[in-house]
Amino acid sequence: MQKLEQIYEGKAKKVFKTDDPSLCIVDYKDDATAFNGLKKGPIAGKGVINNKMSNRLMKMLETKGVPTHFVEELSDRETLVKKVSIVPLEVIVRNIAAGSFSKRYGVDEGVKFDEPVVEFSYKNDDLGDPLLNTSHALALKLATKEEIDTIKTYALKINAILKAFWAECGVTLVDFKLEFGKTPDGKIILADEISPDTCRFWDSTTGEKLDKDRFRRDMGGVEEAYEEIMKRFAEHE
Numbered sequence: 001m002q003k004l005e006q007i008y009e010g011k012a013k014k015v016f017k018t019d020d021p022s023l024c025i026v027d028y029k030d031d032a033t034a035f036n037g038l039k040k041g042p043i044a045g046k047g048v049i050n051n052k053m054s055n056r057l058m059k060m061l062e063t064k065g066v067p068t069h070f071v072e073e074l075s076d077r078e079t080l081v082k083k084v085s086i087v088p089l090e091v092i093v094r095n096i097a098a099g100s101f102s103k104r105y106g107v108d109e110g111v112k113f114d115e116p117v118v119e120f121s122y123k124n125d126d127l128g129d130p131l132l133n134t135s136h137a138l139a140l141k142l143a144t145k146e147e148i149d150t151i152k153t154y155a156l157k158i159n160a161i162l163k164a165f166w167a168e169c170g171v172t173l174v175d176f177k178l179e180f181g182k183t184p185d186g187k188i189i190l191a192d193e194i195s196p197d198t199c200r201f202w203d204s205t206t207g208e209k210l211d212k213d214r215f216r217r218d219m220g221g222v223e224e225a226y227e228e229i230m231k232r233f234a235e236h237e
């Protein structure tokens with residue numbers, strides 16, 4: 001597979017064309033950002049961890065019936081994926097109150113929900129990724145009703161699979177963000193990444209944060225937390 005010109009450079013990854021128009025290569029960087037790019041900094045080794053963890057989680061999801069963009073890991077930081085047209089929705093699933101949910105609704109972090117919460121943000125950096133509901137998404141023509149239903153069904157299925165897997169690793173899956181894309185034949189598949197950048201992971205016993213919140217909140221031990229969560233993952237995969 002030939003790596004051709006760069007199509008896009010995002011905050012955490014670069015995307016390259018390949019000689020097959022239906023495939024692209026994502027290249028994971030160590031760069032981290034938070035608060036819509038206001039806070040920036042490197043997390044040494046993050047790109048390698050996110051690449052490997054995301055690929056293995058997507059492989060696991062595929063075996064359980066969730067279609068994903070994953071094709072082949074090419075190197076420590078590079079992966080071949082199906083090129084999709086990204087649905088401009090950040091799909092967030094929450095099992096426990098944290099982050100923006102706690103802030104917006106005045107709920108202490110750590111309060112458990114009876115049922116998972118699925119919410120959408122409009123993936124639009126200029127607007128600061130505003131929260132929206134299904135009617136808003138339909139009005140803005142971000143996706144069709146059928147596509148949104150499919151996305152919600154997959155998001156809940158992914159949550160059930162990942163929550164159970166992480167519990168075996170001694171990790172509580174608090175919340176996470178997914179992105180879905182559309183293939184040329186109109187199929188909705190899981191894209192982007194699943195990693196400590198996009199999930200909140202708390203040690204099930206101590207509550208210690210093992211994710212990007214350590215960077216967002218200047219808690220220190222950021223690299224160590226990424227290494228620890230990868231170690232737990234590798235031991236239980």
Ligand code: ADP
Pocket residue numbers: 008009010011012013014015024069081082083084085086179181191192193
């Ligand atoms: P951001 O754009 O938010 O800064 P990244 O640095 O992670 O994020 O950049 C990766 C970009 O590639 C994102 O915009 C993401 O939506 C997009 N992307 C992820 N998977 C695919 C895919 N399979 N096909 C096309 N684009 C993808």
Ligand code: UDP
Pocket residue numbers: 090092098099100101129175176177197198199200212
């Ligand atoms: N998230 C993400 N990218 C974003 C916003 C959120 O990956 O642009 C993830 C985040 O890591 C967390 C979940 O989505 O696991 C919920 O994030 P929240 O809405 O609480 O936002 P935050 O507190 O990060 O601003």
